[in-house]
Amino acid sequence: MIESKRRRRTVANIATYFVLAGLSMFCIGPMIWMLLTSLKYEADIVTQTMQYIPRRVTFDNYVAIWTQSGFPRLIGNSITVTFLTVTICVATGTLAAYAFSRFAFRGRTQLMLGYLVVRMFPAVMMIIPLYVVMRGVGLVDSRFGLALAYTSFLLPLFVWMLKGFFDSAPRELESAARIDGSTRLGAMVRIVMPLARNGLVASSVFIAIAAWNEFLFALMLTTGQGSRTWPVGLQLMVGEFQLPWGVLAAGGILSILPVVVLFAIVQRTMVQGLTAGAIKG
């Protein structure tokens, strides 16, 4: 009896791991392939028989993309746009999320829902009117303009996420802080924000990654080297270099590196339960 139960459990475990491993391969596989490709010589990439593990390893592709193309410029632009987007979202979104979480004002629910409605339209539908507006105010082909465009669909997300974190910070803490002489804003900054810190970091990283990887808006709203971001730039290189797969793969790896690093950071932050002990435990 017990023996067969244990056997059944082992079988179930094996099946579980099998599925998990399969899914992981499906997700990580392309990235590993990209990494491997970026380390190969051009001659080893296009071969008669498939060569999975490179026989010879080279970093030439990395050197090439960094020195012989506009790639550093693209990365620079992406950093600027991402930084601007996150800054705008954190500065305005934090206050908005706090207000939605703490104040009962007329139109509160409608506003929150309105934020979601924006997300329901496909980005393609938004892009033409957005382009017209941006051209009207002279923000086409500018990094700030692109950041604003990103804000239009990332800010609602940011506010919704952060509101959840603010909601879970006990209100009596702010009451206590206000009795201790803090203003509303002071209580928010000194008491609620430290408690919602993990949420703030997580939400910020989330929108940073979204802005970093965004392609469609960037393609439509940027035209020149001055503001083009890496997803668009990398795509355009396909024609420029007659499919230099190794160089492209190197560019891809360099571009996802910041994302990987950011994720590693968030993961650690999100695990820490800072609110422990705020109230009766």
Place this chain on the structure above:
Amino acid sequence: MTADIEIRNVNKHFGAMSVLEDLSLSIKAREFIVFLGPSGCGKSTLLRMIAGLETVDSGEIAINRERIDHLPPGKRGIAMVFQSYALYPHMTVRDNMAFGLENIGMSREVIDARINEAARILEMPHLLERKPGQLSGGQRQRVAIGRAIVKEPKAFLFDEPLSNLDAALRTRTRLELAQLHQRLQSTMIFVTHDQVEAMTLADRIVVMNNRRIEQIGSPMEIYERPATKFVAGFVGAPAMNFIDATLDRSSGNATARFSDGISVRTAISSDLLADDKYSFGIRSEDVRIVPPGQGNADGVVDVLERLGERTLIYIRLGDGQQIVGSDVGNSRVAVGHKVGLAFDGQKSHLFSAAGRAWHAREA
């Protein structure tokens, strides 16, 4: 420091719902006042209005004859202890206590001196460098009280601070709060729905119900001469017995007659009463158990509750009504026994249909 608090004609709405209506209350300096009432009657709201955490729709609140209802909470000179303790979880105990003092720009030496003094009073110097998450419920409670003490406030406001403690700790903390009041001689306002806390702590109890104050009085006044049927039923455990009655007012003191012919001669003047339906009220300790036929009524014992020093006896009368009486601790009565009930007319009350109360003439 201490202060008197004056609340005049205060109203409060949340949206369309009225929570407090035209409420007035004078609290004397050094007084320990308890707001007592069922959950949702507006006690916390009133306390938070005094603290400045809720706005006042209309009316005035003054501390030491100075209007404060327009001041922010931090400028009112009060301290508050919350049910959840509301300790700042990311700060040490010391920083928790220092937070409010730093905000008013107090010097480091004074802050440290006050924190050390409070820690000494509350016997928790060893906890100062810990974070709230590392403390037990009772210790957090102490820190919350300590955070209030260091501010040397004009008044302490407590919102059900004992509800989250277990029974033994609650009793001990209750006692410590009473001692703290003795020692600090500060005005204290304490919100609770627990009548034992109210009775044991209060100089005066403010019984609230349904947007209004039902009665203000010392614990014994509230207990012995409740102003309304609500107060009579809410204060005291077990709750007061109520029996529908008609009155015989032919003599000086009214006699209450119940439906099945039982009558009790009260000590309440007939002149004050009308020819109307009344509710007769009597507490369990004023219903003695006697041999059958020797009291005002006979009944059968339904349930016994032995409390040690006395026994509560739930008795079913002929018409099906249940009455709680009390007997000595080692009562010989058993479930199913037929017993007699002797009502103490001197201690009985009458309530009109509107809930107004009449009691025996004061001695």
